[in-house]
Amino acid sequence: xxxxxxxxxxxxHGEELKYVHEAFDTNWVAPLGPNVxxxxxxxxxxxxxxxxxxxxxxxxxxxxxALILAGVKRDDIVFGSDLTFAAxxxxxxxxxxxxxxxxxxxxxxxxxxAALERAFSLYPKVKAVISANLYxxxxxxxxxxxxxxxxxxxxxxDAAESLGSKYQGRQTGLFGDIGIYSFNGNxxxxxxxxxxxxxxxxxxxxxxxxxATQAREQARHYEHKEIGFNYRMSNVIAGIGRGQMLHxxxxxxxxxxxxxxxxxxxxxxxxxxxxxxxxxxxPNFWLSCMTVDTACExxxxxxxxxxxxxxxxxxxxxxxxxxxxxxxxxGFVKATDGPSVSRRVYESGLCLxxxxxxxxxxxxxxxxxxxxxxxx
Ligand SMILES: *Cc1c(COP(=O)(O)O)cnc(C)c1O
Numbered sequence: 001x002x003x004x005x006x007x008x009x010x011x012x013h014g015e016e017l018k019y020v021h022e023a024f025d026t027n028w029v030a031p032l033g034p035n036v037x038x039x040x041x042x043x044x045x046x047x048x049x050x051x052x053x054x055x056x057x058x059x060x061x062x063x064x065x066a067l068i069l070a071g072v073k074r075d076d077i078v079f080g081s082d083l084t085f086a087a088x089x090x091x092x093x094x095x096x097x098x099x100x101x102x103x104x105x106x107x108x109x110x111x112x113x114a115a116l117e118r119a120f121s122l123y124p125k126v127k128a129v130i131s132a133n134l135y136x137x138x139x140x141x142x143x144x145x146x147x148x149x150x151x152x153x154x155x156x157x158d159a160a161e162s163l164g165s166k167y168q169g170r171q172t173g174l175f176g177d178i179g180i181y182s183f184n185g186n187x188x189x190x191x192x193x194x195x196x197x198x199x200x201x202x203x204x205x206x207x208x209x210x211x212a213t214q215a216r217e218q219a220r221h222y223e224h225k226e227i228g229f230n231y232r233m234s235n236v237i238a239g240i241g242r243g244q245m246l247h248x249x250x251x252x253x254x255x256x257x258x259x260x261x262x263x264x265x266x267x268x269x270x271x272x273x274x275x276x277x278x279x280x281x282x283p284n285f286w287l288s289c290m291t292v293d294t295a296c297e298x299x300x301x302x303x304x305x306x307x308x309x310x311x312x313x314x315x316x317x318x319x320x321x322x323x324x325x326x327x328x329x330x331g332f333v334k335a336t337d338g339p340s341v342s343r344r345v346y347e348s349g350l351c352l353x354x355x356x357x358x359x360x361x362x363x364x365x366x367x368x369x370x371x372x373x374x375x376x
Contacts, residue, residue: 005312005362006355008186008287011251016243023236032213033235039242043181043196046245047171051179051198052205055233055241056212059160059182059195064091065208065231066178066197067128070154072097076127079119081111081158082320082332083342084132087182088158089321097127100331101321104342107276110139113147114335120151122333128154133162133172134318135351136188136255136286137277141167141175148176156180160195163188164252166282173198188251188286189244191237254356255285258363262288262352265367269374271296275349289317290370291349298373300350306369307353317349 019035028034036055044053056062072078074096080089082101092099102119105112111131120126129148133139141157148155157176159165165172173179183194197208210216215228233241259274266272275289292298300316307314320342322332334340353366 003311005310005353005358005366007313007315007351008354009357010185010190010192011247011356012240013243013247015246016240019239019242020236023239028235030235032232033238035235035238035242036233039233039238039245040196042242042245044198046248047174047198049170049174049200051174051200052202054197054205054208054212055238056195056197056208056231057233058193058231059158059180059184060087060091061212061229061231062180062182062195062197062208063087063130063156063158064094065211065229066156066180067091067095067097067130068211069178069204069207070128070156072127077123077125078127079116079123079129079333080321081130081132081134082322082340083109083134083318083345084158084321085160085318086321086324087160088130088132089327092130098330099321099327100333101327102131103332103334103340104134104345105140105335106341107278108137108139108281109134109275109342109345110137111144112335112341113140113143115333116144116147118335119333120147123331126151126153128156130156130158131176132158132160133165135275135289136162136165136284137275138162138165138167138172138281138283140278141172145175154178160184161187161286162284164248164284167278168280174200177201178204183241183244188255188284189241189248191233191240191244194233194237194241251356252284255288255354256283258354258356258358259285259288261363262290262367266290266370269371271298271374272370285354287354288352289349290352291345294344294348300348303370303373304350306373307366310365310369312353312366312369314353315351317346317351320346
């Protein structure tokens, strides 16, 4: 069997090891330490706008803390993206609050501002809004954050998949009151596992760090006035992150080349469309995705099965939260009474292999398999 072609696997460069060695040489094999501080600073500097960053053990943990910092408590309503990975909204449930899912729009597949407006008219008391930038594509972030401001509700941006993406010239993750990122194994840069929480307000990132280190008060004895968590990033892991940051722009350029390679290769098949993005946005192109016209007799499952046969990894589009059994009784709001956009995207789409280590040969093979499905 030929070598497996991956969806998006870690790409290491060697510099990561230099920082990890430093951690070993100085015996900073503990949470906190010089790599953590430096990673936070380098990450914040990359984003710009004088933002502050707190390095955490996962993106999910970062979302959990962001919701706490937004004041979310038991029985509160929180609006969340419908078309996303479950980690965007599960932490709402950790807090015994209730997620209500907001449908996607067609232009970016992300939270629809019109549906969000409608949701605010249906649910008078809302504690926070969390919206993801799917597959690295910025949502209509200005519109979403303006609506949240109008209603005086904190906006949390789940930029786990969109590090380095820009909307109207600004980095994703900076449009909300709090932004979060993930460094899980398949993200655009990885530390094997990890996350970051950012805010313009240093008090917010300081509080996040405090809660992430067991909410231990400054006292010689172990004094606790709040419930804390063990969510801090370790100094070894932060070393990997520092090395990866040096290659973020290179990863984005390679991801972008993959997207345009696919787009060009499928240009003559009108039933195929690549995942869309807005003209005033610059996605990081984390994953290249395609949809097949629903009227077409070729179905995504057929393409995925053809990939499976050739040992090529691919993935369906995230299954919308309103279709998940665990969230069957939660609210779901669409912009109109018509069909759900997120459901249509889910049912007609798939994620194409987007690994930056894939060779030209691999790309030709992947493209050949897709084109083969459409040959009569
Ligand atoms: C990966 C991901 C997360 C979770 O991040 P982890 O670091 O894996 O906990 C959250 N939201 C989205 C949209 C993601 O893709």
